[in-house]
Amino acid sequence: MTLKKSPLWYPYSQHKTMELPIKISHAKNCHLYLENGKSLIDGISSWWCAIHGYQHPKLNQAITRQLHQMSHVMMGGLTHEPAQKLAQKLVDITPNGLNHVFFSDSGSVGMEVAMKLALQYHKNKGDSHKTKFIALKKSYHGDTCGVISIGDPQDGMHAQFSSIFPKQFFVSSPQSGFIPDHKLLNQEIDEVATLIKKNHDHIAAFVVEPIMQGAGGFNLYSGEYLNQVSKLCKDHNILFIFDEVATGFGRTGKLFAANHTQITPDIMVLGKALTGGMIGHAATLATSQVFDAFYTDSDDDAFMHGPTFMGNPLACSVALKSIEIFEEENYLDKIALIHTQLTEELGQINSKKIKEIRTLGGLGVIEVHDPKTLESIQKFAVDHGVWLRPFGNVVYTTPPYIIKSQDLTKITQTLTQFFKE
């Protein structure tokens, strides 16, 4: 049975050929429960956002308590404590100097805000010819029209739009690794330097998913690459934007991927795990230097953006609780244990079909030579009680950080068994 012309239109799906999705009746801890009573261990935390699993009692309580106060009010002309407190908390925990927070409702919109901020920053400062971005090949920054232009123009999922939206500059996806091969790293930095030296007059910002390029294939690279690119950007009046929608809140083993570097980006975007996966929300943070370019005597210099649901009180309250749990229950230690276990257990898988196995923080990735190898893995995993969703030539696990060791082993054993068979 395929989706056919169902009223509900599904993401990234050809309805004519795609099989019916699995219907979930409820979810608890790390388990998704099907209507037939069967359960699946969620190996990918609902696209990496459900870091506390499902129905964490403290998160449920936080959102319910807030519901009884107010579920929503607009932020134009009004304000409220949950948004004010969350903005302050994010300023406190992100790299030094990110002092201002603009809320929006999803990672894509948070990235649109980042792009718009960068363009208007230069415009307000009188550099209105700085209108282009540099991005990495293999990058993914969301699905909306602005950010499509900074996603990989050839292999990315929006390649068919690359002639429609503004043309941006792209440099090679860094292949020098998380612990860098310095010869390769130097070549990569040379490529960036050449592009920047030639075009800096037109470039507003350099945008990256720091340390881990997610949806483009889980490529890992080093803090050193970012340190060096940051210097080039600073020397040429180019803003550096970190898209931490996927990496934020521990996925790479540190609270933020930026913590693997010695720099503070000019703009940083958080989403997904910001609310512990409870409700959509994003935060775009900016340094005082960026903010001050909007802080003038002219209304024309103000930032003209305001999503209806920005700073939603339910989202902000649950985000504050999520961060509190993360800190009080030492999630970075839990992530370190997940990393050790993933490294040990995935490291034992041996197959000629595998190109590389890589792990970092709460991430385990198996990259194969031929994407066809993975065609049946989703069904195989479901039959073995695990939820995984491969794409292209990678299958990965990004489990909730509360996962029990035996459940994580069930995920790695399922992968082991798949490659054995």
Ligand SMILES: Cc1ncc(COP(=O)(O)O)c(C=O)c1O
């Ligand atoms: C790095 C990155 N940026 C932006 C987004 C878009 O976030 P959203 O799906 O919440 O719009 C994603 C989503 O996967 C992402 O991985």
